[in-house]
Amino acid sequence: MTDSMMTIGEMCESYGVTPRTLRFYEAKELIFPIREGQKRLFIKSDRARLKLILQGKRFGFSLEEIRQLLNLYSLGDQQTTQLTKTYELGLERLRDMETQREELTEAIADLRDRLQWGETVLADRGVKLAAE
Amino acid sequence: MTDSMMTIGEMCESYGVTPRTLRFYEAKELIFPIREGQKRLFIKSDRARLKLILQGKRFGFSLEEIRQLLNLYSLGDQQTTQLTKTYELGLERLRDMETQREELTEAIADLRDRLQWGETVLADRGVKLAAE
DNA sequence: CCTCCACCTTACGTTAACGTCAACCAAAGG
DNA sequence: CCTTTGGTTGACGTTAACGTAAGGTGGAGG
Structure with missing residues (x-):
């Protein structure tokens, strides 16, 4: 409605x-x-x-x-104990996500290098890639 | 050995x-x-x-x-066609990972806010958190 | 020689995260 | 009234990524 x-x-x-x-x-x-x-x-x-x-x-x-x-x-009206546990769990997850982000950043840089290399190899072989 | x-x-x-x-x-x-x-x-x-x-x-x-x-x-001595496909696949993955990184960055900021808020709530209730 | 240990293969079991199918209801339209 | 449209509840099927158990091998040590 x-x-x-x-x-x-x-x-x-x-x-x-x-x-x-x-x-x-x-x-x-x-x-x-x-x-x-x-x-x-x-x-x-x-x-x-x-x-x-x-x-x-x-x-x-x-x-x-x-x-x-x-x-x-x-989060609203939960018991304090439960709330604390939830909070700590959130902290853990936050650390996880931050770690993951760092790793991801590295992996991206790495993959980018590979692709760069692949580009030159393909260029050497006379392949034209879709320019973007 | x-x-x-x-x-x-x-x-x-x-x-x-x-x-x-x-x-x-x-x-x-x-x-x-x-x-x-x-x-x-x-x-x-x-x-x-x-x-x-x-x-x-x-x-x-x-x-x-x-x-x-x-x-x-x-990547080594594969056929050029296969190599090109692999390359494009890599490009896609790269985009994926970059997108994922952006989303992750936002999500981290978001979660950080929640935790900050949770901290104040817990502080109001007189809970002492492990300082770090 | 016997046993143990680390490894092997084969094969069936398990969990998460749904997909798919059957049989049903209820409102709306012709 | 009948059918279509969009929803419902089981219940069983499926795929990925392993776990687990059973039975077999080959070498080192007592």
């Missing part, structure tokens, strides 16, 4: 996933769409979470790890 | 993997250890490849994608 509500189909269209995927994520408690009768309805926060899920997957996190991280994004 | 040769056990020790993993990678044609009778022997280039494999996995690449990438790291 209000355009803040989306059906499962619209969600799939928007984010390039299948219904099965969204239902699966719900079953794994990564998202919590509300129900109108039988049907699922997704609101803004669901979309925010989904974005984070898809991003997390690109970084190589498992769905379970992502589920933990998502709690960081909906 | 020469310390440039390593047994499967030594490899596992060095890189924190299981024998099964190395045999699996060989079966998938990601590494090509030489044989002394039955036994596998790993030389320097095998170790270089293994490093790249493990790194690639951290970036979320599948073994099959990694296998493609590895060809870039052993």
Whole structure:
């Protein structure tokens, strides 16, 4: 109704996933769409979470790890103990991601060198590459 | 013999993997250890490849994608056509990795904010965090 | 000679993350 | 009223990336 509500189909269209995927994520408690009768309805926060899920997957996190991280994004009225654990978990993840970024930076530089080399080899063999 | 040769056990020790993993990678044609009778022997280039494999996995690449990438790291006397394809594949991966790096940078900043916020909340509740 | 150890192959088991299929409901349109 | 459209819940299938268990080999040491 209000355009803040989306059906499962619209969600799939928007984010390039299948219904099965969204239902699966719900079953794994990564998202919590509300129900109108039988049907699922997704609101803004669901979309925010989904974005984070898809991003997390690109970084190589498992769905379970992502589920933990998502709690960081909906911190509210939890017990202090739980909150502290979540915080520390977040710190760990942050270190992970920073490490990963450094490695990625190196790997990119490396790959770039290889490609440069490949270019010259191909040039030597008289191959014209699509200029870009 | 020469310390440039390593047994499967030594490899596992060095890189924190299981024998099964190395045999699996060989079966998938990601590494090509030489044989002394039955036994596998790993030389320097095998170790270089293994490093790249493990790194690639951290970036979320599948073994099959990694296998493609590895060809870039052993370009030699292949046909020019194949070489060109490999080169273009490498370019694609490079774009992927650069994109991933940007996203990762954003995600890190984001997570950092959350943690900062979490810190203040915990501080308000009188929780002392391990200073670092 | 026997045993242990490190390695081997073959083959079936496992987990994550969905895909696919069957059978069902409910609102909307012709 | 019937059919289409878009959703639902099981339940079983699939792929990647290994784990694991069973049984076999070859050399070193007691």
